[in-house]
Amino acid sequence: MSQHDQPTDDAETGHLVYIDGPESVEFREYEVPSPEPNAVVTEVEQTNVCGSELHVWRGDHPLMDCVLGHEAICRISELGEKVETDSAGQPVEEGDLIAPVYFQTCQHCEFCRRGEFYRCANDYEYAGESPDVWPHFHAPWGTHYYVHSTQNFYKLPEELEETPGVAAAANCxxxxxxxxxxxxxxxxxxxxxxxxxxxxxxxxxxxxxxxxxxxxxxxxxxxxxxxxxxxxxxxxxxxxxxxxxxxxxxxxxxxxxxxxxxxxxxxxxxxxxxxxxxxxxxxxxxxxxxxxxxxxxxxxxxxxxxxxxxxxxxxAVEYDPWVLYDALEFLANTKDKYPYENLLDAEYPLRDVETALEESENREVTRATLVPQGN
Missing domain, CATH: 3.40.50.720 (NAD(P)-binding Rossmann-like Domain)
Structure with a gap:
């Protein structure tokens, strides 16, 4: 057991959705971690059901034995001691809404060295981990999400703060x-x-x-x-x-x-x-x-x-991480022109994730969103 996994008295716990086989999901409970100096711990505001999750759920995807989810809007609950800004240099504090890039850019693999960050060889080093591995909350289908130091994240523009759902799919x-x-x-x-x-x-x-x-x-x-x-x-x-x-x-x-x-x-x-x-x-x-x-x-x-x-x-299967910043600005500038809010046409509490998956698979909904907090 590593120092990260040592239990503490009266620790806050959170829940996440874990998949261990085709069409087999379960809820797991883990202690909410404290962030490392350059990391961020968040509470998930909402997270979507993308086609990629349907592939994983069906067993038609390389990922397995992992936490599900990648499209999300999160609220900062604890900042690492060295984190003062987002990846664009914008000041952040606890309570701010952010959009995290769902994969990492490790900065040391062959592709990162070439500046081809969208091809990072270690992009899913964290997202593909079992939830038993600290810090547990590797993906946003849960009450919390851990943003590592090698992941970019961006504060939501003011224009999107009242309608954060518009930005929920920006990171994909x-x-x-x-x-x-x-x-x-x-x-x-x-x-x-x-x-x-x-x-x-x-x-x-x-x-x-x-x-x-x-x-x-x-x-x-x-x-x-x-x-x-x-x-x-x-x-x-x-x-x-x-x-x-x-x-x-x-x-x-x-x-x-x-x-x-x-x-x-x-x-x-x-x-x-x-x-x-x-x-x-x-x-x-x-x-x-x-x-x-x-x-x-x-x-x-x-x-x-x-x-x-x-x-x-x-x-293209991913993107250079700073594109997410451009995407959020694009949404802020065009949110009154296109009905982005209509892209999410069904909302489910996290506990009803299996219903959300089944109805998404059957095309009963276009895009489902999960609301974890309070469920």
Whole structure:
């Protein structure tokens, strides 16, 4: 037992959600840790059910024997003795609302040394740990969350303090698509096709709009198509109406003067969508692949199509940590323009996490949020 694990009298305890196998979750209780000098202990205000958690819950993801969750807004309950500011140099104190980056950048691996922080080889060193390992609260599906010294975190802008739920997904969906689209070299006047209108797709649509792009969203669920329009989609394509790849590609060409889109973004999480995306792009187009994060799902693919069209492919599974700061500023500046609050359409107390997972899996809700404190 390490010095961190020594029990203390009358210690505060918290609860967390632990997964030890497919569709097997349980609640665990642990002593709330005190922070190390450069760390922060928080209370979780709210945390979301993302598609990644559904993959883990189904056993369709490399993570297991861990605490669940990554999208969250937290309130500082105790600062390490050396922590005076957030990662942008903004002064912080106990009681402040923050958004933490859910992975670490270790600063010493090969990729961090190259400045490729979004590829850190040790990104999940803490998030993938068993909760039995101190400081226990490795992820935000719990009453508390421990922010390590190697994790960036940012204080919420004043404009978001009264509606913190708007920022709850910033450390995943919005930061991810902002980083990915920037990597493609998105430009004013580009035509951008978004494959899928879930949380990532809607955030991608809003960001592409603000960059001056014309946006086309492909979906097949009525509520998602409606929401895509609310998030500024210039055009929507219902794949129930355009029910073949050829029909959807032809429709994109009709909307782009016969050439195809400049940029396509795959956020449907369906392997077949990658093959389709090549058909939607113009020669010399750029393709951003983000939705297919699960290894082991194969499709037949003709690489010659990719080469003959000179398509540039960018993949992104994380982002440089300071992008979260930009994402929060983006939300603060556009919160009255897009209905971000509607992205979270169901709220559950933490104790009802299994219901939240089941209803999310069955697509009875678009995005569920868990409210841990007081439950």
């Amino acid at each position: 969906a919005l930061s991810q698509v902002m980083f990915g689209l920037n990597e493609t070299g998105i430009e004013y006047g580009d035509t951008v096709v978004v494959q899928g209108a879930g949380g990532l797709g809607l955030n991608a649509t809003a960001y592409a709009n603000e960059r001056g792009a014309e946006t086309i969203v492909i979906e097949g669920v009525d509520t998602r198509l409606e929401r895509a329009e609310e998030f500024g989609a210039d055009h929507t394509i219902d794949f129930r109406e355009y029910d073949t790849v050829e029909a959807r590609a032809e429709r994109v060409r009709e909307l782009t003067d016969g050439s195809g889109a400049d940029v396509a973004v795959e956020v449907a999480g369906v392997p077949e969508a990658f093959d389709e995306g090549i058909e939607l792009l113009r020669t010399g187009g750029r393709y951003l692949e983000m939705g297919n994060v699960r290894p082991g799902h194969d499709i037949d693919f003709d690489p010659g199509k990719l080469v003959r069209k000179s398509i540039d492919v960018t993949t």
